[in-house]
Amino acid sequence: MDSQIHKIHQQLVSKDISCTALIQEKLDLLKPNTHHTVNSLLDTLALDLASKVDAKIANGESIGLLEGIPFGIKDVYMVQGTYTTASSNLLKHYKSAYTATAIQKLLDAGAIPIVKENCDSFGHGSSSENTIFGAVKNAIDPNLVGGGSSGGSAVNVAKDYTVFSIGGDTGGSVRQPAGYNKVYGLKPTYGRISRYGLMAYASSTDCVGPIAKSLEDIRIVLNVMSGKDIKDQTTYDSKPIFESNISNIENIKTIGYFKNFIESNAIDGQVKADFLTVIEKVKAKGIQVKVLDFFESETLVSTYYTLAMAETASNLSRLDGSNYGNRIESENLKETYAVTRSENFSEETKRRIVGGNQVLSQGFADEIYLKALAIRDQISANFENDFKEVDIILSPVTPNTPPKIGDSLKDPLAMYLSDAYTVGFSLGQLPTLTVPQGTVTGLQITAAKDRDERVLQFANFLKDTI
Amino acid sequence: MTVDILSSIKGAQPSEAVNKLFEVIKNANPANTNTFKNNRNNGVSLNDLRDDVVIESSEMEKQIILENFPKQKNGYLVVSKVIEE
Numbered sequence: 384m385d386s387q388i389h390k391i392h393q394q395l396v397s398k399d400i401s402c403t404a405l406i407q408e409k410l411d412l413l414k415p416n417t418h419h420t421v422n423s424l425l426d427t428l429a430l431d432l433a434s435k436v437d438a439k440i441a442n443g444e445s446i447g448l449l450e451g452i453p454f455g456i457k458d459v460y461m462v463q464g465t466y467t468t469a470s471s472n473l474l475k476h477y478k479s480a481y482t483a484t485a486i487q488k489l490l491d492a493g494a495i496p497i498v499k500e501n502c503d504s505f506g507h508g509s510s511s512e513n514t515i516f517g518a519v520k521n522a523i524d525p526n527l528v529g530g531g532s533s534g535g536s537a538v539n540v541a542k543d544y545t546v547f548s549i550g551g552d553t554g555g556s557v558r559q560p561a562g563y564n565k566v567y568g569l570k571p572t573y574g575r576i577s578r579y580g581l582m583a584y585a586s587s588t589d590c591v592g593p594i595a596k597s598l599e600d601i602r603i604v605l606n607v608m609s610g611k612d613i614k615d616q617t618t619y620d621s622k623p624i625f626e627s628n629i630s631n632i633e634n635i636k637t638i639g640y641f642k643n644f645i646e647s648n649a650i651d652g653q654v655k656a657d658f659l660t661v662i663e664k665v666k667a668k669g670i671q672v673k674v675l676d677f678f679e680s681e682t683l684v685s686t687y688y689t690l691a692m693a694e695t696a697s698n699l700s701r702l703d704g705s706n707y708g709n710r711i712e713s714e715n716l717k718e719t720y721a722v723t724r725s726e727n728f729s730e731e732t733k734r735r736i737v738g739g740n741q742v743l744s745q746g747f748a749d750e751i752y753l754k755a756l757a758i759r760d761q762i763s764a765n766f767e768n769d770f771k772e773v774d775i776i777l778s779p780v781t782p783n784t785p786p787k788i789g790d791s792l793k794d795p796l797a798m799y800l801s802d803a804y805t806v807g808f809s810l811g812q813l814p815t816l817t818v819p820q821g822t823v824t825g826l827q828i829t830a831a832k833d834r835d836e837r838v839l840q841f842a843n844f845l846k847d848t849i
Numbered sequence: 850m851t852v853d854i855l856s857s858i859k860g861a862q863p864s865e866a867v868n869k870l871f872e873v874i875k876n877a878n879p880a881n882t883n884t885f886k887n888n889r890n891n892g893v894s895l896n897d898l899r900d901d902v903v904i905e906s907s908e909m910e911k912q913i914i915l916e917n918f919p920k921q922k923n924g925y926l927v928v929s930k931v932i933e934e
Contacts, residue, residue, distance in 0.1 A: 464913065480906075480913040574891065587891065616893040685873035692867070696856065703857065705928065710919035716929040717857075725859040733858050738867040740855040751871050757879035796866035 384626065386599035387546050388452055395440060395451050402436040402451040406495060409453045412544045413498050418525065419517040420535035420544065422458040422499045423466050429453065429497045436493065449607065450493030455539045455548035457532075458499040459506060460486050461580035465496075469582050470514035471504040473708045473727035483580020484615065485549065485591045485608040492607050497545065501535035504729045505699065506553055506584040508532050509798050510791040511560070513731045518788045522564040527785040530560030533594065537564040540594045547595040547604055553584045554687050555780075555805025557592035561817040562780035562824035567601050567842075568594045572833050573812035574619050576605075577612035585694035588687075588809040598842050601816070602629065605835065624836045632844045634837060638670055639773035641677040644804055649680065650782040657822040658779050664849050665777075673773055678762060680803035686762065687806035688799055689742055689755035696739025699732070734795065759810050766811040770831035775841045778804050780817050781824045818842050820849055 394400045406429050413421050436451040456462060459469050461479035468474045486496070503513040511519035511534025519529030522541035529538045533550030537560035540548050550557040552570040561568025569592050576591040583589060593604040602624055612618045640662065645655055666672050678686075704710030704723035713722045728736070742752040769776065782803060791798045804827065808815040814835040817825045826845070830837040853861040906914075920927040 463909065477917055478913050480910045480917070613899045616897070616899065617891040681873050682877060685870040685877075688867070688870050689874055700857075704919055706919075707914075707917035708919065712920075712929065714930075716931055719929040720857045721859050724857050725861075728858070733856070733861060734864045734867060736856045737852045737858065737861045737863060738871075740852050741863055741867075742871065744850070744852070744855060751874050754877060754879060755874050758874070758877055761879055794866075795864070796869055799866070799870065 384599040384629070385597045386603070387596055388448060388600050388603055391452055391546060392446075392448050395436070395446065398440065402433040402440070402495075403430060405451065406430055406433040406453055406497060409497055409544060412542070413539070418520040418522065418529065418538050418542065420498075420501050420519055420529070420539045422468055422470060422501050422516050422535070424498055425462075425465060425496050428465070429495050432495045436495075447493050448603065449489065452494045452546050453497045454489065454494050455498045455500045455536055455545035456486060456496050457502050457536050457548070457550045459502060459551055459582040460549065462486055462496060462499070465499060467499065467582070468515075469505045470502050470516055471727065471729070471732070472515055473702055473704075473723070475515065475709060477707055481580065484577035484612045486580065488608050488610075489549070489604070498539065500533075500539060500548060503532035503534070504732055505582065505695070506532040506551060506556055507695070507729070507731045507735050508791070509555070509559060509801055510786065511535060512788065512792055513729050520788065521785055526787055528563070528788050528791060530563035530785060532556040533568075533592075534560045536594050537561050537566055537568060540564070540566045540596060547593055547600050550592050550594050551581055551584070552590045552592040552809070553588050554691060554809045555802050557590075557594060558780055558805050558815060558817040558827060559802070559824075561594055561819070563785040565819035565825065566594055566596055567598060567819065568592060568817045569601050569605060569835075569838075570809070570815050571605060571609070571835050572621075572814045574617045575621050575814075575833070575835065576608045577610070577615040577618050579612055579614035583698040585691035586698065587690065587694060588812070598629070598839060598846065599626065602626065602839055619833075621833060621835070624839060628836060629839050629843045632840050635774045635841055635844070636671060637673060637773045638665060638775040638777055638841070639673040639675040639769060640777050642674045643677055643679060644778055647680060647782065649800070649803070650779070651784060654779050654782065654822045654824070658826070661777070661821045661826065661849050668848055675769055675773070675776070677765065678807065680800065682758065683762070683807045683810070684799050684803055686755045686758045687802070687810055688738070689751055690759060690810075692735045692739035693743050693752055694739070696736045696743065699736055731795070762807060762810050763812075766813060766831070774830065774837060776829040778827045778829070779822050779824065780804060780827050784823055814838050816842055818845060820845060
C-alpha cells in the first residue's frame with residue numbers, strides 16, 4: 384500500500400539516506416516559509432533526535448516504523464520547551480511547560496517534530512488568515528487560502544515539507560484544509576485520541592487529527608496516538624486498525640448521502656455534478672445508495688457556532704495575562720485583564736468570545752444555548768437512526784472552492800456558512816475522513832461512532848473506484 | 850451585565866453576523882429540550898475517576914512556568930494591584 388512512512392523507513396534502514404540529511408532537507412524546505420506555514424522551526428531538537436537515530440542505525444540496532452520520520456504540529460499543541468502561540472499575540476512568547484499526550488506518543492515512537500505550524504488563532508477560523516504570522520497560502524494556488532484552521536499543517540503535507548502533520552478539528556479544521564490542499568485528513572471519533580495538551584477551543588468537539596498524503600500513513604499515525612488517557616477522561620480504549628483489514632469491505636453494503644446538502648442552492652454546480660458522478664460509480668460497484676434527510680445547513684452551522692462560542696468563551700477566560708501571556712498593565716487587576724484581552728485577541732476571537740458570553744448570560748441561556756444543546760441531541764439521534772440503515776455517509780467537504788486570500792475576513796457570516804458540511808459530523812462526534820478525490824475539495828467519509836476502521840476501508844475502496 | 854464586562858473586552862458589542870446565527874436557533878423548535886437527561890453526554894462514570902493524588906511536576910516544568918510569568922522583580926512574581934471597590 385502507498386505510504387511515505389514505509390518508503391522513508393526503508394531508505395533509513397538500507398542507509399540510502401541518513402536521518403540527519405532527511406531532517407535537514409525538510410528544515411531547508413520550511414525555512415523560506417514560502418506559504419506562511421511556519422510559526423517556529425524545531426531545528427535544534429529535530430537535528431539532535433536525528434543524530435540519535437543515525438547512531439542507532441550505525442550500531443546495527445533496529446528502528447521502529449516511525450523512528451526518524453519528520454512531522455509537523457499545529458501550533459496549538461504543547462511540546463515541552465517549545466513556543467506554543469496559538470498564532471496569537473497573547474501567547475506570542477509562551478513556552479509549553481509539558482507535552483500533549485498525542486504528541487508524546489509520537490515522540491515515544493521515535494517520530495521527529497520539525498515545525499510548529501501556522502493556523503487560525505485559537506482555531507478560530509476557516510481560512511488560516513486569522514493569525515499574527517501571515518495568511519497561509521494554498522499549496523495548489525498561492526492566491527487562495529490554505530483553509531483552516533489547520534491550514535499550515537495541510538499545506539506542509541501537500542508541499543512535502545512534512546511527511547505528516549497533526550492538526551486539530553473542532554468543526555472541520557482538519558477536513559476542510561485537507562480538502563483545499565488535496566491530501567487526507569482525519570477527524571477520528573471524539574475521545575479516541577487524548578486532548579490533553581491541545582489548547583481547548585470547544586471541548587465537546589475538539590479532536591486531534593492526522594493529515595497525510597496516503598491512507599496508510601493516516602492509519603499508522605492514528606494507531607500510535609489512540610488510546611485511553613487518564614489526563615483526558617473523555618477518552619476510551621479503542622482497538623488498533625490493521626493494514627490487512629483495510630482492503631476488506633464486506634461490512635459496507637449500503638451508503639447514504641444527505642439530499643439537502645446536494646440540492647442546496649449554495650453548492651457549486653461542478654461540486655454537485657462531480658459528487659453525483661461518484662455516487663453513480665459506487666452504485667455500479669454493487670453498493671446500495673440511500674438518499675437521507677438531514678437538518679438544514681443554517682441549523683447545523685448555527686447550532687455548532689452557538690455551542691462552540693459558548694465553550695470557547697469559557698475556555699479562553701483563563702487568558703488574562705495574570706500567570707502567562709502578554710500582560711498589558713493598567714490601573715488595577717480588572718482593568719489589566721480587560722486591556723490585555725482587548726489588545727491581544729484578534730477580531731474573530733473577540734467576536735466568538737462575545738457571542739459565547741451572550742448565549743450563556745441570563746435571559747439568553749434558555750432561549751439560545753439550551754435550545755442549541757437540544758438540537759444537538761436531535762442531530763445525534765438522527766445519525767444513530769441513519770447508521771441503522773447505512774454503513775457509510777458520503778458528502779462533499781465544502782459547498783464551494785477555496786476563496787481568495789482576503790475574502791473570508793470581509794464576511795464572517797459567509798465563512799461560518801462555508802462550514803455547513805463539516806460541523807454536523809463534529810456535533811455527532813463521528814469519525815470522518817477527507818479524501819482528496821471526487822470533487823475539487825475532496826469527499827468526506829463518515830461512519831458511526833468508533834467505526835474509524837470502516838471509514839478507512841471505504842476510503843481504500845474509493846481509491847480504486849473513482 | 851453587558852457583554853464587554855462579561856468578556857473582559859473593552860467596548861465589545863454583539864456582532865451582527867453572530868446574531869443572525871442565534872436568530873436561527875431562537876426560531877427552531879426542538880422536540881425535546883430536556884437535554885441533560887440524554888445518554889449522549891461524555892460524563893465520566895463515578896467508577897472511572899482518576900486517583901485523587903498530587904503528582905509532582907518536573908523541575909523543567911516548574912522552571913518553564915516561572916519563565917512564562919509576565920513580570921518579575923527582585924525574585925518575586927509581580928501581580929496587578931488587587932481591586933479595591
